[in-house]
Amino acid sequence: MSMFRQKAIDVLVYTGDGVSALCLSQTLNTFRSLLGDRYSIVTVDSHQLATEPWEKTTFLLTIPGGRDLPYNRDLSGTAANKIRNFVYNGGLYIGFCAGGYFASSRCVFEPNSQLSVIGERPLHFFPNICKGAAYPGFKYNSEECARAVKIQVQKEAFKNREASKWLSELNVENTFVYYNGGGYFVNADSRDNFLTDYGWDLESNRDTEEKDKKTHKINVLARYPSDVTDPEDRGAIVEDAAAIVACNFGRGMAVLSGVHIEFSHDSFLSNGDRTVPQEVINRLISTDRQRKIILVAIFQYMGLDVKINIIDECTTKPMKQITPTFVIPIKDIPISETAKFMYKLNSVATNGTIDDTYNKIIFQTVDSNMYHHTTQVTPNNPTNETEEKSVIQLYICNDKLPSTYKSIYSFDIEKFTHYIKKTNASVFGNWLMYTEVTTSTQTFLEK
Secondary structure (H helix, E strand, O other): OOOOOOOOOEEEEEOOOOEOHHHHHHHHHHHHHHHOOOOEEEEEOHHHHHHOOOHHHEEEEEEOOEOHHHHHHHHOOHHHHHHHHHHHOOOEEEEEOHHHHHOEEEEEEOOOOOOOEEEEOOOOOEEEEEEEOOOOOOOOOOOOOOEEEEEEEOHHHHHHOHHHHHHHHOOOOOEEEEEOOOOEEOOOOOHHHOOOOOOOOHHHOHHHHHHHHHHOOEEEEEEOOOOOEEOOEEEEEOOOOEEEEEEEEOOEEEEEEOOEOOOOOHHHHHOOOOOOOHHHHHHHHHOHHHHHHHHHHHHHHHOOOOOOOHHHHHHHOOOOOOOOEEEEEOOOOOHHHHHHHHHHHHHOOEOOEEEOOOEEEEEEEEOOOOOOOOOOOOOOOEOOOOOEOEEEEEEEEOOOOOHHHHHHOOOOHHHHHHHHHHOOOOOOOOEEEEOOOOOOOHHHHHO
16 A cells, blocks of 8 residues: 655745845745745744744745844754755755855854944755855945945856756856855865764774765855955965855755845835835846846756746746635534634634734625626735735635635535535535635734
8 A cells, every 4th residue: 555645845935033124025926936936935033943844845945135143043953954854854944145154153243342243053955154244334224335245156066966957058147146244154165174073983884985075065056256255364365266156965955045045126126115226226237037037047956847938938828816815614614603603703803804024814704696806906916015015815615615706716625625525524624725826825824
């Protein structure tokens, strides 16, 4: 008898304390546009990483930019051990900026300054120091000293994977990417980095040591220009500083980036409060397509199932509109159960609205005769608040899905209801939550 195995389709994006709102929104937008057709983009916090069995269904875990210290505080211990084991056993990790500092063996950030952060880190994917900022002048919660850095893509490194070797034939040498406070990976080319802290018992595996050195090593995927300075001595130029590294770890891989290759210029154009210099924005615009090409190549290098034509598709296809979400009773549930459900929702709501950082859920009860409004809410619909939020309509049905909505939904709820009732299960299948397009189910599950 064969055992059912869950397919790993989740791409987890960390949203815990310390994550920058801008970095998070850029990571989510980029991942949804490039990976959303093939993977489920899910947000997680430190508690979930430490306590829930996320590993079996997860393909990739990403920690965006922000502040490294809260990451180290909240993810050390059980969460870090689970992340390490996940990657060691074949999982993937991407760390942007602070996520790269955190995934190195040691973080050295702005020493001899009021911003100084120095210390060991628990993941050790990069077995040496991530040192920054690579450029002086960094300020928290500010883009005043942000830069458009022309990275030096190491095209030969992409030949190490069949899926990504095509990048070596393209002209991507002069690509600008957003930079604000990231580090460089010290001595990334050194053989001393091979087989450091990978869990191998070299005393009992000496015959395979050379094979391991070839397999478990650091590949530099991109370098900074020759204007990086050592934050411990700003007069010292750091030649060939590694900006993006791929770290083989057991059967998995971690890609760490000191630059924000996930950033598009769009966020700076749409928000008038941003302080990024116009010169920086213009440079980002000039090579934005090349940036996406490099990012797709990195995804393919790691083993993600993404096609190069997704770049054209995600720029030409209109973004899918959010459709209303329905909570539908599948069995003959008394009206009192619906009332209890509404009571619980109202306990965490204000005037029929549930707010979290990125979503605004407006809910109400409806019956099967509800009129279908043709106007749909679009993603990232600005509210009167200073931040953009996705507005989601949530309808709790008293009986069944309103008939006027059946034509826009592809799932056969009536057929599903028929088979659920045949199971005679006493509790399972009492309710169905359904929508065609939403931003994330995480808020639904938590609230």
